[in-house]
Amino acid sequence: MNPELQGRVFPPVAPYLVGREKVREFSRAVFATNPINHDPEAARAAGHHDVVAPPTFAVVVQEATLAQLLAEPDGGIDFTRVVHGDQRFSYTRPIVAGDELTATLAVTSIKSLGGHSMVTAESTIVDAAGAHVVTAISTLVVRGDE
């Protein structure tokens, strides 16, 4: 892996429009049964504009930024050796159906540990007004030669 990736900020990816049915589909897939995830009336009764996405939904929006990282021509990251190490989501507000979200990736850390490399990628996700919604942080482990 190219150590010069550390500190690199990538161009924002194309905006992601959060659909109500997508939120429901994702909710079913992660066993989220709360009515606020599925029923717009229940969501509105709880003070939300529309159905609220489960806490890990941000990974769907983050995914395009990780694809950018893996495709970086001088990155030197072998996709077949990548293992997901850590994941974190830090919310300013929840993701709600109807949101148009834009994610921007920054590589915050590159480390070597016992022959493996670890890259920490932080995707900052903002809404159509530019206000922060969630930051998704992934640490990817790239296994060294065995």
Add this chain to the structure above:
Amino acid sequence: MTPVLTELTVGDVVAEANFPLTRDSLVRYAGASGDFNAIHYRDDVAQSVGLSGVLAHGMLTMGLAVQPVVDWVGDPARVLDYQVRFTRPVFVDVIEGATVSVVAKVGAIDLEAHVARIDLTVTFNGATVLGKAQARVNLA
């Protein structure tokens, strides 16, 4: 009813749940998330990279493990921060499936910020599969 922060004690078990997974669950998550890595639905591909067989997406395990916490606080919007470390794979047998168990305990209480940190113990076959699995929830 939202849990009351001042009534909580560090160490309290606030939620427990078991999630039976099948290969169908993995296909459903692949479609919903867009993660179509074949190690999550093809044994031959999983075995070609040294795994014993198909394993669940780490993000599926992470996603379901927080649901007992969401049900306890009553609103997914109360989850402010959620993090895990992926420590062991969850192998999903084609016939038997796999059961992931979650126990959620109060890890820390911040009365000033109205936030509780909930620590998750997530196990499969008696071994933990997520490390440092913590959700910070707003109980204001």
